[in-house]
Amino acid sequence: MNFEEKKILITGGSSGIGKAIIAELYRLGARNFAVVGRDPEKLKKLGTRFPEATFLYLEGDVADLEQIRHFTTTLTAQWGKLDILINNAGVVSAGPLEQISDEDIIAQQNINVTGLILLTKYALPLLKLSPEAAIMNVSSGLGAIGMPFYAPYAATKAAVRQFSEALRRELKDFQIHVMTVYPVATDTPMMASANTGNMDTPEAVAANAIKGLSNGEIDVFMGGEQAAANRKLNFEHPLEFDEKVKGMYDAMRQRATNHRAM
Ligand SMILES: NC(=O)c1ccc[n+]([C@@H]2O[C@H](COP(=O)([O-])OP(=O)(O)OC[C@H]3O[C@@H](n4cnc5c(N)ncnc54)[C@H](OP(=O)(O)O)[C@@H]3O)[C@@H](O)[C@H]2O)c1
Known part of the structure; x- marks a missing residue:
């Protein structure tokens, strides 16, 4: 894919x-970005970091329907079409289910799933005008395998996976590639409050995701062979995988105890 x-x-x-x-x-030549985020200060730093690119800063909340409509109205006016939609925004609130606040459970659904679906819906007419379009949805390793203390988050990320699959099949008559990316623990601000080490770098995740996009892949999993073996075991013998998870239970509880990035 030529990104220029x-x-x-x-x-x-x-x-x-x-x-x-x-x-x-x-790095691969792309120069036209529209970026959605709630914090305008963080958005504006992109212009300094990537001086040769042109940015449309779409300040707002992906969980807000009126703002989603406004994002796509702006794109229609400014660009008249869209080539690539990357649904990456996400939040997490972990812990034993009974201890996660109702507000956090609802917000995770609204941001990670409902907003993603609505933005995709409103972006589709613009994507259909592109001769070579793509939708990249960012799920999580926890969307492929459910792990303890991340039940509401895992539910949102599994929904992202299924949404991608259904939409890919629905769009068979359009030049719109639909793909899903499944990062595992990655060293970003989202993980600052998680008690864990040994994380991927965001650069490695991004490089794999974009390589997958260029190669027309539909699922880009991180975590290497061990994660692939876990997915296979979990799919074929979930009760055996339950036994394996028992050995990780305390570590998962520790990791999740204060893990919140909303
Ligand atoms: N880091 C990991 O270990 C990991 C693992 C698996 C999957 N993921 C997924 O990867 C994606 C990116 O995560 P990250 O680790 O890069 O997190 P991050 O560093 O916390 O970045 C999250 C981004 O999403 C934006 N955002 C959050 N809520 C939003 C909202 N309601 N409306 C608009 N923008 C919003 C944030 O900007 P504002 O706060 O300014 O809105 C920020 O730019 C997420 O979907 C996450 O679930 C991450």
């Missing part, structure tokens, strides 16, 4: 994996 002329809309491009995806696309 592509018009790219990315949510959560002001931090972590999203910012690394912008850096990777910029």
Whole structure:
């Protein structure tokens, strides 16, 4: 895929994996970005970091329907089409289910799933005008395998996976590639409150994601062979995988105890 002329809309491009995806696309020649995020200060720093690119800063909340409509109205007026939609914005609130606040459970759904679906819905007419379009949805390793203390988050990320699959099949008659990316623990601000080490870099995740996009892959999993073996075991023998998870239970509880990035 030649990125030079592509018009790219990315949510959560002001931090972590999203910012690394912008850096990777910029390295490959992309120059036109629209970036959604709630904090205008974080958004504006992108212009300094990537001086040769043109940015549309779409300040707002992907969980807010009126703002989503406003984002796509702006893109219609400014660009008239869209080539790549990257649904990356996401939040997490972990812990034992009974201890996660109702507000956090609802917000995770609204931001990670409902907002993603609505933005995609409103972006589709613009993507259909592109001769070579793509939708990249950022799920999580926890969307492929459910792990303890991340039940509401895992539910949102599994929904992202299924949404991508259904939409890919629905769009068979259009030049719109639909793909899903599954990062595992990655060293970003989202993980600052998680008690864990040994994380991927956001740059490595971004490079894999964009390589997958260029190669027309539908699922880009991180975590290497061990994660692949876990997915296979979990799919074929979930009760055996339950036994394996028992050995990780305390570590997962520790990791999740204060893990909140909303
Ligand atoms: N880091 C990991 O270990 C990991 C692992 C698996 C999957 N993921 C997924 O990867 C994606 C990126 O995560 P990250 O680690 O890069 O997180 P991050 O560093 O916290 O960045 C999240 C980005 O999303 C934006 N955002 C959050 N809520 C938003 C909202 N309601 N409306 C608009 N923008 C919003 C944030 O900007 P504002 O705060 O300014 O809005 C920020 O730019 C997420 O979907 C996450 O679930 C991450």
